[in-house]
Amino acid sequence: MLCQLSINNFAIVRFLELDFKAGMTTITGETGAGKSIAIDALGLCLGNRSDANTVRPGASKTEVSARFTLHDVPQAKRWLEDNDLDNEEDCILRRTINSDGRSRAYINGNPVPITQLKAIGQLLIGIHGQHAHHAMLKSEHQLTLLDSYANHKLLIDTVQASYQRTKQAENDLKSLELAQHERISRKQLLQYQVEELDEFNLAEGEFVEIEQEHKRLANGTELIESCQAGLALLSEDEEVNIESLLNKVIHLADNLQSVDDKLAPVANMLNEALILIQESSGEIEDYLSRLELDPEHFAYLEKRLSSAMQLARKHHVNPEDLSTYHTQLKAELFDLCDDETKLGEVRQALTAHREAYLVHAQKLSQSRTRYAKELDKLVTQSIHQLNMPKGQFKIAVNFNPEMHNSLGCDQVEFLVTTNPGQPLQPIAKVASGGELSRIGLGVQVITAKKVSTPTLIFDEVDVGISGPTAAVVGRMLRSLGESTQVFCVTHLPQVAGNGHQHMFVNKFNKAGQTETTMQNLDKEQRINELARLLGGDAITENTLANARELLQ
Structure with a gap:
């Protein structure tokens, strides 16, 4: 899990050193305070793109480092060992960006290319952004979500290898046929x-x-x-x-x-x-x-x-x-x-590879169909809890042997009905913005439980949700935090109150310069922040009372 983040001269942050714990950590702050700035800084350690604008005005460089414990992340330890980057303890990712835009990356003190930061980052953190539910409207993303839940990587790897062999045979045959005349x-x-x-x-x-x-x-x-x-x-x-x-x-x-x-x-x-x-x-x-x-x-x-x-x-x-x-x-x-003989052999090999590919693709499709039924029930239950009591969710998996690609022959489509008596239709045609947010959040939380990533970040995924539904969202994320480290940037007091920890982001002016800070809130500070979220700047006894209830 992520246990420490250090930020120097990043955007409007002069210096931050943050220690994190297990469970669910909520992050709140006033609009424009930069609630997502720590996540943006962390993204640099995960290999995100950078430029000179990253560097705080007046500074020569930005430096961000993130420390992770690897007790329950064997795949990350194995990756570090395979790449001779293991230090037998924690994993430290560090990134520096100079004012001229040049960037350097380090893993456990060793200089590495950005691609290696991305590779190890995928094993350590999963980030769900506030627009993730819009991506869910795309068929390819729907397929990715289903595969993430099914976690049948071996089947996908087998299909991809079979597809590559088929493509190679097709290219060989094409080359021979082009030269035939x-x-x-x-x-x-x-x-x-x-x-x-x-x-x-x-x-x-x-x-x-x-x-x-x-x-x-x-x-x-x-x-x-x-x-x-x-x-x-x-x-x-x-x-x-x-x-x-x-x-x-x-x-x-x-x-x-x-x-x-x-x-x-x-x-x-x-x-x-x-x-x-x-x-x-x-x-x-x-x-x-x-x-x-x-x-x-x-x-x-x-x-x-x-x-x-x-x-x-x-x-x-x-x-x-x-x-x-x-x-x-x-x-x-x-x-x-002999080329004539080879031409016949390549044709035979291509036929064999295509047949083998279809066999593997069918096995993958069967697995997707099985897990789709499982996910149908879980998402339907989730959207019932999220104030859509008559809603129904279904994943259609259609096997098309004519559609060959590296992910198989399946066309996956998320179908939903939100009102009684209405037929299931593609989610893009039926769901309103608020409904889409709730369905998307339900899918994200459920699929997140199945992946092995030890740390999950939800960046304002509760946009468009309020009232009792927000309280359900908070309980869902807290439940996820019981087994996985969860960070949630939110503006909803019902979600913030469910965190095991609470961090507050504050922006202020000092000596003519803008700075942003983050701090862990104790219980009283947390009650005041929840009261602010409930009632705005005017904190009253009623809002304080409501805040105490949320913490209970």
Whole structure:
């Protein structure tokens, strides 16, 4: 619960430090005194928007901090732990706004973004404003109120997750279908290109081999003549050749070696040279024996080489890269064919997701219908107490499978009749301003009992209510305060008298500046304030007596 609020230089507040207790705290004050100013300041700690006008004139910055105890708020403790912001004791939210409009936020002394203030604030405080009953005229707000009462968050989370999966499948299908025409055109081109390259069937590295063999056959005559001339020089010329000349030199070297063994290395080198010459001759002879000048094979090579170069030019690649390019085209064609398969799979997945979504949405709708019946009875009883004895309240939950959104397929409508014999009609068409206030207040109080928020603020929600009805409202809020910390800004003495505590807001001028203060009232001060609310500025014995009765 909220146990302390400190306000520095906020609007017309110079400094306030307020301690709060459990139960129902009522806040009153003269018109224009700023009864809601503490709530507005607290809103800064909850992540509400701020600007430079927030800062009290003459001050450099506004600072507001709120301290909460977390004994009965496990979800808030868990959130703090998950975000590494837990201090194992209370939770302190702090906000500063400089005169230039810059704002900073802190949780337990740690700087945080405003979004985190909002996230933890939703777990700590629920605020019901004086215009909340007008929001109740909107179908989406009616749905929110019903879901708040039903508290079936797990069902809503399941529907939302299912809806997101369905939307993702729809987006995937849309993307595939939008690209389908382009994909078909590309697929047709690839099929033609791949078939053409398949028919040519150039293997990896084949072009280089063809090019080399073609070059060899194109120069075949020159190769034969050169090889034959080389053999003649090496060994086959009858008049003079290298082999015979080497043999003569070797014979001379052997004779010299016998005279001087220092020439032995020369003889060895000459013998090695003879062996190399003989091996070279053998290699050339072997090459010549295998060298065939086949005109048909040469024509085949020339045709294949020419075709490869033409295809390479056609596809704008180097001839030696044609085989790799062929492989790439086949892979792309396979992927496009796989996209066709994927398109069918996505269609099937979308159908499955839609069916699953409808199953989850139906379960959520069934839960809403069950809790709507429960809420019908409670709100009807509440408006009977609020001086509408013949009134009847009903929530219509209509399941529409064609209406898909993240909150299910339900159209929720609040129906009411305020007079006997009149049919149930939408609340916006039937209820007057005062009736709407009472119905709205009844719904807010009943739904507030079901939520886990430890602190609830009702900011002048009793506008349009008076007399005996106001006393009932006061008792309803006090009853709520038995289990939940309740703050109620009010102008009605019947409501203010039901509070466990009472705070008074006062505005005054000091040294030419306006200031607002808040103070806890003791019993006598409280009687005087209730008397003022009952009779205006003229407090009489009668109004004092009435005030004492209210406190009893």
